[in-house]
Amino acid sequence: MATRARIRDLLAGIPRFLVLLTRLLRDPRVSGADKGLLAAAIAYTLTPIDLIPDFLPIIGQLDDLFILALAIDRLITNAGAELVLAHWDGPDDVIVDLCGSLEDLALRLPAPVRERLAEGAEAR
Secondary structure, eight states: OOOHHHHHHHHHHHHHHHHHHHHHHHOTTSOHHHHHHHHHHHHHHHSSOOSSOTTSTTHHHHHHHHHHHHHHHHHHHHHOHHHHHHHOOSOHHHHHHHHHHHHHHHTTSOHHHHHHHHHHHHHO
16 A cells, blocks of 8 residues: 555656656657647546546546546557656656556546457557
8 A cells, every 4th residue: 555655756746757758748759649649638537528428427437538548548658668768757656656647547448449449559
């Protein structure tokens, strides 16, 4: 179980994580498909049309969170650790924890969905 200090460190790392994502999106070495998926996930999150309507408490926001987490996880995974660390300007343990949390969230998807997404990543 995470301590309050660890949670505080993770929350403090979110602005740096957003800077990391911006840098990765601007980097020409990152796949255009991964950038496009993240842009689509952000657009999906911002639009009122959802698979599960947002007016349903908690569950209405979960589909947005899963889709966004999957897109970010795929972008970071496919970019590779070396490129991610080159763009990261915070403590290494924070980025490891943030990426681990994204991966944990992505693993909560049903296996067929994860497998289909993995197939798409391998086809590139």
